[in-house]
Amino acid sequence: MRAGRGWGKTRTGAEFVINRARHGPYYPIALVAETKADARDVMVEIGESSILRRSPPDFMPHYEPSKRRVTWPNGMIAIIYSGDEPGQLRGPQHGTAWVDELVKYKYPQEVLDNVEMGLRLGHDPRGVITTTPKAIKTIKNLMGDPDVVEICGNRTTYANVGNLSPVFVRRMLQRYQGTRLGRQELDAEILDDNPNALWNRDRDIETHRVNQAPRLFRVGVGVDPPASAAGAECGIIVAGVGMVSGVVHGFVLADKSMRGLPAAWGGQSVAAYSALDCDILVGEINNGGDMVGHTISTVDGGDTVNFKAVRASRGKYTRAEPISALYQQGRVHHVGTFGQLEDQLCEWEPGQDSPDRLDALVWILTELMIPQGKRRKQARALR
Numbered sequence: 148m149r150a151g152r153g154w155g156k157t158r159t160g161a162e163f164v165i166n167r168a169r170h171g172p173y174y175p176i177a178l179v180a181e182t183k184a185d186a187r188d189v190m191v192e193i194g195e196s197s198i199l200r201r202s203p204p205d206f207m208p209h210y211e212p213s214k215r216r217v218t219w220p221n222g223m224i225a226i227i228y229s230g231d232e233p234g235q236l237r238g239p240q241h242g243t244a245w246v247d248e249l250v251k252y253k254y255p256q257e258v259l260d261n262v263e264m265g266l267r268l269g270h271d272p273r274g275v276i277t278t279t280p281k282a283i284k285t286i287k288n289l290m291g292d293p294d295v296v297e298i299c300g301n302r303t304t305y306a307n308v309g310n311l312s313p314v315f316v317r318r319m320l321q322r323y324q325g326t327r328l329g330r331q332e333l334d335a336e337i338l339d340d341n342p343n344a345l346w347n348r349d350r351d352i353e354t355h356r357v358n359q360a361p362r363l364f365r366v367g368v369g370v371d372p373p374a375s376a377a378g379a380e381c382g383i384i385v386a387g388v389g390m391v392s393g394v395v396h397g398f399v400l401a402d403k404s405m406r407g408l409p410a411a412w413g414g415q416s417v418a419a420y421s422a423l424d425c426d427i428l429v430g431e432i433n434n435g436g437d438m439v440g441h442t443i444s445t446v447d448g449g450d451t452v453n454f455k456a457v458r459a460s461r462g463k464y465t466r467a468e469p470i471s472a473l474y475q476q477g478r479v480h481h482v483g484t485f486g487q488l489e490d491q492l493c494e495w496e497p498g499q500d501s502p503d504r505l506d507a508l509v510w511i512l513t514e515l516m517i518p519q520g521k522r523r524k525q526a527r528a529l530r
Contacts, residue, residue, distance in 0.1 A: 156247075156277035156278070156279075157189060157190070157194060157196040157197070157247065157277060158196035158201060159275075159277060159298075160190070160245045160247060160275055160277040161190070161196055161197060161198045161200075161201045161245075162201060163245065163275050164176055164178070164198060164225065164243065164245050165198060165201060165202055165206070167223075167242075167243045167273070168206075168208070168219045168221070168223040168225070168243075169206055169219070169221070169223075171221070171223045171242070171269075172223065172242070172269065174240070174241060174242030174243070174268035174269050175224055175225065175226055175239070175240070175241050175242065175243075175268070176217075176223070176224070176225035176226070176241060176242070176243040176244065176245070177225070177226060177228055177236070177239070177241040177243070177244040177245070177246075177262060177265065177274075178190050178191065178198075178217070178225050178226065178227045178228065178244075178245055178247075179227075179228045179229075179230055179236070179244065179245065179246045179247065179258065179262060180227075180228075180229065180230060180247050180248065181229070181230045181231060181247075181248060181251045181252055182229050182230070182231055183215070183227060183229045185247070185248070186227040186228070186229070186247075187212065187227070189247065190227075190245070190247055191210060191217060191227065192210060192212075198217060198225075202219075205220075206219060206220060206221075207220070208220070208225075215227035215228075226239070226241075230246075230249075230251075230252040230253070230254070230255075230258045231252070231253055231254075233254050233257040233258045233261055234261075236258065236261035236262055236265060237261050238265075239265055240265050240267055240268050241262075241265050241266055241267075241268060241272070242266070242268040242269035242271075242272050242273075243266075243272070243273060243274065244262050244265075244266055244273075244274035244275070245274070245275050245277070246258070246259070246262060246274065246275070246276045246277070246278075247276075247277050247278070248277070248278050248279065249276050249278045249285065249286070250278050250279065250280070250281040250283055250285075250286060250486055251486055252484065253483035253484050253485070254358065254483050254484065255283065255285040255484055256284070256285045256288075257358065259276075259285060259289075262274060276289070281486060281490065282348060283348075283353075283484065283486070283489075284349075284353045341493060341494050341495075341496055343496035343497075344492070344493050344494060344495055344496050345464075345467055345468060345471035345492075345495070345496070345497070346471055346474060346492035346493050347493065348489065348493045350475065351471070351474035351475055351479075351492075352474070352481055352489055352492070352493075354477070355474075355477050355479065355480045355481075356480060356481050356483075356484070357398070357480045357481070357482055358482065358483065359482065360387060360389060360398040360400065360480070360482050361389040361390070361391065361398075362389055363387035363388060363389040363398065364388060364389060364390075365387060365388050365426050365427075365515055366385065366386070366387035366388075366400070366423055366424060366425045366426055367385070367386065367387070367425050367426055367427040367428065367429060367511050367514060367515055368383060368384070368385050368403075368416055368419050368420050368423075368425050368427075368428045368429070368511060369382070369383070369384045369385075369386070369429050369430075369506075369507040369508060369509070369510040369511025369512075369514070370382065370383055370412075370416050370428065370429065370430040370431070370439065370443075370507055370510075371383075371430075371431050371503045371504075371506035371507040371510065372409075372412070372430065372431065372439050372442075373412075373503070379406065380404060380405065380406045380503050381404060381405060381406070381407070381412035381415075381416075381503060382404045382502070382503030382504040382505070382506055382507030382508075383402070383403040383404050383405065383412065383415055383416050383419060383507060384399065384401070384402055384403075384404070384488065384504060384507040384508045384511055385399075385400045385401040385402075385403065385419050385423050385425065385511070386398060386399045386400055386508070386511045386512055386515060387400055387423075387515070388515045388516060394478065395478070395516060396478045396479065396480060397473065397478060397479040397480070397512050397515060397516050398479075398480050398481075398482050399479065399480070399481045399482060399485065399488075399508065400423060400482050401419060401423065402485040402487065402488045402504060403415050403416070403418075403419045404487070404488075404503060404504050404507070409442040410442070410445075410446065412442075413442035413443055413445065413446040414446050416428060416430075416443060416446075417443060417446045417452055420451075420452055421451070426453060427453045427454075427455055427514065428443060428452050428453065428454050428455070429455050429457055429510045429511055429514045430443065430454065430455070430456060430457065430510075431456075431457055431458070431506065431510060432456045432457065432458055439456065440454055440456055455514070457510055457514075463497070463500075463501040463506075464497040464498075466509050466513065467495075467497075467501065467505070467509050469513070469517055470508070470509050470512050470513060470516075470517075473512065473516060478516075479512065479516075485504075487504060488504040488505070488508065491504050491505045492505055492508075
């Protein structure tokens with residue numbers, strides 16, 4: 148099921164699971180979200196449309212967070228799985244599965260494959276996927292699968308306005324109606340890439356995506372700080388370089404971008420640097436001046452992070468075009484799926500303000516893959 152924000156996807160998934168549990172036996176039920184926290188908060192416990200909120204009093208399940216388990220009065224159980232750990236789903240058998248927001252997962256196809264291979268118990272194993280749409284390969288494959296039934300009808304956010312906050316509806320109409328983001332998130336359309344963008348999803352990203360990087364000889368973090376300190380998003384991208392058939396290739400390893408004050412995104416950047424054993428942290432200083440280096444130094448204590456300040460002396464297109472060219476040559480690979488980053492790459496067009504994740508990616512891949520002298524030559528050629 149693909150539908151717009153606020154349409155009722157989560158409630159539909161919860162009602163499906165409750166009905167299967169009540170009228171089983173449909174054996175263990177798999178509840179899969181991007182993270183365990185998402186499964187707990189959205190699917191099971193806290194959300195207005197969660198299983199505990201939608202279960203009737205005479206069929207209220209018992210939730211055991213420490214065991215990742217939901218148990219109904221008739222003995223039916225559901226087990227929580229995390230989409231960022233697809234190996235958890237390798238082996239367990241189920242008769243029912245609910246996969247929520249598949250487009251957000253780092254390894255959507257691997258999760259889906261493991262879920263389907265485990266749906267082998269009972270006389271009628273079934274699964275439901277509830278998600279907002281994005282033009283990733285996994286979703287396109289599902290829509291073309293003859294064994295997949297897509298729930299149709301009015302799937303837009305506006306079909307459920309009677310149950311949504313009027314403030315939310317007014318704000319969504321004001322900001323997003325008629326925009327590409329609105330068509331995707333509110334109208335539930337699967338959009339082709341922006342034809343004016345520097346990146347093409349199928350040609351530049353999907354074709355070269357990998358699940359594992361080779362041995363990397365240099366790894367770094369790119370940081371694009373927010374223009375203000377008032378909690379705007381900070382782009383934080385981790386990438387490395389390794390050899391493939393004697394040629395240097397880049398590998399995007401993690402997207403740790405976040406909203407928050409400098410202490411928060413500084414801490415996130417240093418944590419990513421340490422967790423992935425990085426060699427350098429590159430931060431743009433145009434907006435923040437010395438604030439970026441000072442923030443990193445304060446969080447780090449000035450002892451472990453090799454920080455390099457970079458300043459944008461050229462236009463955004465001039466900086467981004469060489470990195471886009473590397474993608475087109477098949478020399479940059481995403482290790483897993485990074486939905487928000489990839490959306491920015493395939494939506495941004497020259498002349499617009501470039502978004503944070505894209506900028507952070509460009510900074511770190513430029514540092515890792517384009518020699519200083521070559522950068523100057525490319526800059527002169529593109530002027």
